Amino acid sequence: MAKGLLGRRLVHFVGGQRLSGLIVETEAYLGLKDPACHSYHGKITARTKTFYLPGGHAYVYMIYGMHYCFNVVTRSEKHPEAVLIRALVPEEGIEFMKRNRPNARGEKDLCSGPGKLCQALGIDRSLNEADLEGDRIFIEKGIRVPAGKILSTPRIGVDYAGEAARWPLRFSLED
């Protein structure tokens, strides 16, 4: 799923305005057996209960008291797995995104990080548990991605997870 989401278009409607970008970086979080995952060992808290929804829902949480992260829940109650969306190439609503991120240095800085893309697209906790087959936020077909263009590297910011921090579960589109 993390590889398959590369090249697809994430769309968020706000005030009748389409904000979108192509997904170019993701990370897989493998549920019960993944020490880096919020649902490791089946942990359930007020925050992580979203993980246990059926695939196709949004898991949005706040980190460091200031940033949101947007994830796609990918499986089922028995298999609480998700994909973190880490970067987009902005497509529609770029002027709107610039207003959402007044400090951005340029277009490339708009969605080049999990917190940045949430700020640019106006994604916040109100979208937690959102149905991705609804009409507020959803994912479109996007562009074709040749398998040879996908890079696999270790996930970012999960050093607390020991050996799992080195698992090559971060995927990005070359170039």
Place this chain on the structure above:
DNA sequence: CCCGTGATTTAT
């Protein structure tokens, strides 16, 4: 490299 930041989780 360092550090702000405060919601969320965990320890007491």
Place this chain on the structure above:
DNA sequence: TAAATCACGGGG
């Protein structure tokens, strides 16, 4: 109720 933690970003 208090303390620790943290899927990050921004500025040096």
